[in-house]
Amino acid sequence: MATREKLVEVKNLKKYFNMGKGQMLKAVDDVSFDIYKGETLGLVGESGCGKSTTGRTIIRLYGATDGSVTFNGEDVHGKKNKAKLKEFNRKMQMIFQDPYASLNPRMTVKDIIAEGIDIHGLAKTKEERLQRVHELLETVGLNKEHANRYPHEFSGGQRQRIGIARALAVDPDFIIADEPISALDVSIQAQVVNLLQKLQRERGLTYLFIAHDLSMVKHISDRVGVMYLGNLVELTESDTLYNEPLHPYTQALLSAIPVPDPELERSRERIILEGDVPSPVSPPSGCRFRTRCPHAMDVCAKVAPKWQEAREGHYVACHLYDEELKEN
Amino acid sequence: MEHILEVKNLHVSFDTFAGEVQAVRGVDIKLNKGETLAIVGESGSGKSVTSKSIMRLIPNPPGRITEGQILFQGKDLAKYSERQMQQVRGSEISMIFQDPMTSLNPTMTVGKQIMEGLRIHQKMSKSQATARAIELLKLVGIPNAEARLKQYPHQFSGGMRQRVVIAIALACNPKILIADEPTTALDVTIQAQILELMKDLQDKTGTAIILITHDLGVVANAAQRVAVMYGGQIVETGTVDEIFYKPKHPYTWGLLASMPKLGASDTDLIAIPGSPPDLSDPPKGCPFAARCPHAMKVCVDHMPDHTEVSGSHKAACWLLDERAPKVEKPVEASVGGAR
Numbered sequence: 001m002a003t004r005e006k007l008v009e010v011k012n013l014k015k016y017f018n019m020g021k022g023q024m025l026k027a028v029d030d031v032s033f034d035i036y037k038g039e040t041l042g043l044v045g046e047s048g049c050g051k052s053t054t055g056r057t058i059i060r061l062y063g064a065t066d067g068s069v070t071f072n073g074e075d076v077h078g079k080k081n082k083a084k085l086k087e088f089n090r091k092m093q094m095i096f097q098d099p100y101a102s103l104n105p106r107m108t109v110k111d112i113i114a115e116g117i118d119i120h121g122l123a124k125t126k127e128e129r130l131q132r133v134h135e136l137l138e139t140v141g142l143n144k145e146h147a148n149r150y151p152h153e154f155s156g157g158q159r160q161r162i163g164i165a166r167a168l169a170v171d172p173d174f175i176i177a178d179e180p181i182s183a184l185d186v187s188i189q190a191q192v193v194n195l196l197q198k199l200q201r202e203r204g205l206t207y208l209f210i211a212h213d214l215s216m217v218k219h220i221s222d223r224v225g226v227m228y229l230g231n232l233v234e235l236t237e238s239d240t241l242y243n244e245p246l247h248p249y250t251q252a253l254l255s256a257i258p259v260p261d262p263e264l265e266r267s268r269e270r271i272i273l274e275g276d277v278p279s280p281v282s283p284p285s286g287c288r289f290r291t292r293c294p295h296a297m298d299v300c301a302k303v304a305p306k307w308q309e310a311r312e313g314h315y316v317a318c319h320l321y322d323e324e325l326k327e328n
Numbered sequence: 329m330e331h332i333l334e335v336k337n338l339h340v341s342f343d344t345f346a347g348e349v350q351a352v353r354g355v356d357i358k359l360n361k362g363e364t365l366a367i368v369g370e371s372g373s374g375k376s377v378t379s380k381s382i383m384r385l386i387p388n389p390p391g392r393i394t395e396g397q398i399l400f401q402g403k404d405l406a407k408y409s410e411r412q413m414q415q416v417r418g419s420e421i422s423m424i425f426q427d428p429m430t431s432l433n434p435t436m437t438v439g440k441q442i443m444e445g446l447r448i449h450q451k452m453s454k455s456q457a458t459a460r461a462i463e464l465l466k467l468v469g470i471p472n473a474e475a476r477l478k479q480y481p482h483q484f485s486g487g488m489r490q491r492v493v494i495a496i497a498l499a500c501n502p503k504i505l506i507a508d509e510p511t512t513a514l515d516v517t518i519q520a521q522i523l524e525l526m527k528d529l530q531d532k533t534g535t536a537i538i539l540i541t542h543d544l545g546v547v548a549n550a551a552q553r554v555a556v557m558y559g560g561q562i563v564e565t566g567t568v569d570e571i572f573y574k575p576k577h578p579y580t581w582g583l584l585a586s587m588p589k590l591g592a593s594d595t596d597l598i599a600i601p602g603s604p605p606d607l608s609d610p611p612k613g614c615p616f617a618a619r620c621p622h623a624m625k626v627c628v629d630h631m632p633d634h635t636e637v638s639g640s641h642k643a644a645c646w647l648l649d650e651r652a653p654k655v656e657k658p659v660e661a662s663v664g665g666a667r
Contacts, residue, residue: 046515155603185370186542190586190599197596212515215545219588219597256520258545260587262568265548272524273517276485 007174007206008035008058012067015050015057025281027053029230030067032307033315035174040200040207042221042238044214044253048277049227051210055176058208059092071174090120093167097179099159103151109162110147113137116170136165140195157188164195168203176208181216193220214257218242226250229288230280232307236314246316249289287319295320332503332536333359333382338396338406340374340381343389349608351377353560354396356634357538359504364530364537366547366568368583369557372604375540378557379506381406382538383423384413400504419449422497426509428489432481438492439477445499464495467532469525487518494525501533508540523550544587548572553640556580559605559615566641576643579616581657614646622647622655 015028028050035041043051056062058069060076069076071092080088096102103112113133114123123129134144140161151159160180167175177196181189197220199205211217217224218238225235226249234247245251252271259265273292278284284291290300299319310321340352352374359365369375380386382398384405398405405416417423422445425431433441442464443457452460458477465473468491481489490510497505507526511519527550530537539551547554547568554571556564556579564577575581585598602619605611611618617627626646635648647655 046517157603186544187370187582187586187600188603190597191601193588194596194599214516215588252517256516258519258523258543258549259589260544260548260572260584262548262572265545270520270524272520274521276487276518277515 004036004039006034007037007072008208009070010034010054010058010067011070013054013057013064013069014066015053015062016065019281023281026230026283027280028057029283031227031230031232032067033225033232033235035206035208038200038204038206039222040209040220042217042224043208043210043227044212044217044224045227046212046253046277048229048280050230050280051212051227052178054227055094055178055208055210059094059176061094086120090116090170091172092174092176093170093172095160095163095167095175095177095180098183099156099163100151100183102163103159105151108148108150109137109154112151112162113147113165113169116166120170122170132169136169139168139199140165141191155188156184157191160184160192161195164192164199168199172205174206174208176210178210179212180209182211182213189216196220214253215259226253229277229283231288231317232315233289233318234314234316236311240314246310246314246321247289247318248293248295248320252292252294287317330361331358332361332401333357334397334399335378335382336397336399338378338381338398339394340377340386340391341394342391344608347608350610351391351560351607352381353607353610355557355560355562357555357562359536359538360553362530362534362536363553364539364551366539366541366551366554367557368541368544368547368554370542370604372607373557374560374607375557376508379423379508379538379540383417383421383506384408384410385423415449418445418497418502419500420502421504421506422500422502424490424493424497424505424507424510427513428486428493429513431493432489434481437478437480438484442477442492442496442499445496449500460499461495464499465492467498467529468492468495469521470495486514487521490514490518490522491525494522494529498529498533498535502535504538505535506538506540509542510539511546512541512543519546526550544572544583556583559610560607561615561644563616563645564641564643566637566643570638570641574637574641575657576637576641576648577616577645578620578622578647578655580643582619614644624652 011032013028013031017025017027019025031054045051057064064077110133113136114129117123117129117132123132133147137144137146142158142161181192184192209217209220221238223236224238224241226233228249234250245254252273255271275292278291286302287300287305290296297319305317305319307315307317310316335355335357338352338355342349342351355378367375381393393406439461442461446452446457446460461477462473465476470476470488470491484492511522514522541547551568553567555562558579564580571580575584582600586600588597600619605615613629613631614627617623624646632644632646634642634644636642646652
């Protein structure tokens with residue numbers, strides 16, 4: 001593990017949104033993790049947990065309130081001149097959730113894909129530009145006849161392929177995929193996930209895969225982080241997370257997923273969480289999960305649990321795994 | 329078993345500028361008393377149109393039922409007038425919609441919306457209806473029911489709103505509840521709460537449920553019988569065990585194989601190539617033929633009949649014809665192997 005090269009380092013990242021009237025929405029509150037070169041890190045959680053905000057802050061679509069993001073040894077949020085920023089933008093790309101909203105309906109597929117190529121001057125002649133677009137279309141499983149069409153002529157799965165081709169156009173190292181398959185049908189989801197994995201193998205890409213569908217995240221990710229109300233509560237290898245979840249929230253989340261197996265479903269004991277996720281404007285004191293946690297103790301209301309390595313490579317933020325507390 | 333609802337050879341079409349779109353093409357459904365029947369399929373497969381037709385909620389124009397019968401307690405709903413349907417909706421058959429954010433009226437208190445049906449269908453007095461509404465809110469697990477009654481939908485969270493929608497749907501003790509993607513807009517932990525609630529309520533009230541969903545996990549959790557829809561037709565029906573453990577239709581195989589399994593090791597997902605057929609120009613033969621790895625010449629030209637596999641299990645596929653080559657379902661499609 002230690003020999004692996006860090007590509008992205010997120011340290012104590014915070015992103016607050018000012019709601020007016022002195023209220024702060026703490027969308028991401030003190031999150032730290034690393035992403036290694038060539039891996040897929042999954043980020044899961046329910047709506048409003050801050051997973052998308054984390055992704056968007058990493059790629060500098062939002063300015064961070066506090067904390068730092070380091071990409072390839074360089075500070076993402078630091079001051080940069082235009083050329084430097086352009087260089088940085090080329091290395092990091094994003095694929096969005098809604099394939100209907102993320103493509104400009106008034107541009108042809110060719111121009112959508114080539115926009116990055118034009119900005120970064122990656123093609124010297126018109127022919128070269130077209131050549132690259134055609135290659136990219138074929139890479140993502142479309143054909144070159146599609147280049148002159150408009151987004152509305154495509155189905156959801158095909159549009160997501162166009163979005164992927166656009167991201168690949170500038171030859172990035174790191175791609176943030178924010179719920180790339182949530183809007184697609186099951187049989188189409190598998191096509192897109194297989195494509196993403198194929199591209200990773202061929203080009204050595206690093207992914208941050210954000211989704212709420214845990215079974216898909218487990219399938220595609222090497223490591224998975226679980227978020228709850230702006231905090232990262234657990235992070236480890238995906239198999240370990242699914243086989244031995246430590247945090248009570250992860251346990252509940254896993255047990256809540258219905259599996260496509262009727263016999264297993266009938267015999268399964270579910271942990272059903274009560275109530276709803278509290279508002280991120282006024283989160284509970286101490287551990288944010290304590291209001292719904294079946295194992296909540298007195299200390300959980302007073303002290304926020306530390307982010308610690310409970311086992312090798314298995315990070316968790318929960319008082320149940322606090323060594324100091326156990327001794328007392 | 330007694331059928332409470334029987335849909336026979338239902339055809340529904342929409343007139344669009346591009347021509348007639350045949351969204352539902354000959355669907356047969358039998359619903360038994362007190363059971364949960366899941367209708368699964370991808371977007372555009374016709375599952376929502378089928379359920380809305382049963383409620384006669386297809387706007388006309390552009391939509392119309394071109395053929396078929398919807399027999400509810402021996403009477404054909406397809407021939408009912410709008411006035412007659414109003415007597416049925418909400419009292420005999422009610423519906424839960426996908427999006428709890430938009431299916432409630434934002435300008436009416438939650439209590440008033442629950443009481444609406446009670447006052448109209450059951451001619452209750454205001455005080456009777458209020459008492460029943462409080463009872464219903466408690467039944468669906470909303471704490472502090474008396475105070476909540478006077479609140480507006482925006483004061484409820486997503487999961488709570490869906491509970492309110494369920495309370496409205498169950499207010500008049502309907503015989504059939506149609507739930508169109510009831511948990512799709514909700515988070516998994518809330519989804520687990522709502523599914524549990526629906527099962528619990530079914531035990532108490534004996535309502536038959538038609539559950540429309542694209543999530544096979546939800547199906548395995550909540551349904552007793554399953555109908556798989558593709559291209560406006562039902563391609564396979566059976567009990568949950570038959571569909572999940574002994575599926576016969578290649579589309580069902582594909583659907584099961586394209587789901588990642590939590591327990592399984594990492595292999596490539598088995599994707600179904602291509603995309604669903606365009607129903608403004610539906611294929612002559614089997615709708616799945618273009619994407620089917622086992623397609624034969626006959627599949628392209630002739631629609632297969634429903635072949636009976638067992639008393640409760642039917643599939644529409646030429647592979648089940650005695651003249652067809654024997655094709656076994658691929659191993660990856662089996663859920664049993666993943667455990």
